[in-house]
Amino acid sequence: IEFSAGPASIEVTDLRIKGAFQIALRPLVDALNPCGGITISCLDRPWIDLTIRTGSELVPNLYSVLRDIVDDVVAGLVVVPNGVA
Numbered sequence: 001i002e003f004s005a006g007p008a009s010i011e012v013t014d015l016r017i018k019g020a021f022q023i024a025l026r027p028l029v030d031a032l033n034p035c036g037g038i039t040i041s042c043l044d045r046p047w048i049d050l051t052i053r054t055g056s057e058l059v060p061n062l063y064s065v066l067r068d069i070v071d072d073v074v075a076g077l078v079v080v081p082n083g084v085a
Contacts, residue, residue, distance in 0.1 A: 011052070013051045017047070017078075020042065020043040022080065023039070044079065
């Protein structure tokens with residue numbers, strides 16, 4: 001994943017998410033494939049390991065700021081009651 005704005009660019013090269021996950025198969029339908037959809041959620045805040053490369057070193061502490069943002073965004077998307085469908 002790569003983002004760029006003007007002279008600065010940010011690239012996430014490696015992303016791993018670890019935690020206790022819940023997989024919900026719903027709705028169940030009356031068909032050959034009885035699963036209408038899959039939702040994946042995390043029961044608590046996941047542990048996230050990522051590698052970030054920046055194209056510009058103009059901003060000090062950029063890695064820690066980006067890491068906090070990614071942690072908050074991923075936790076907001078996958079922690080119960082939210083989930084990825």
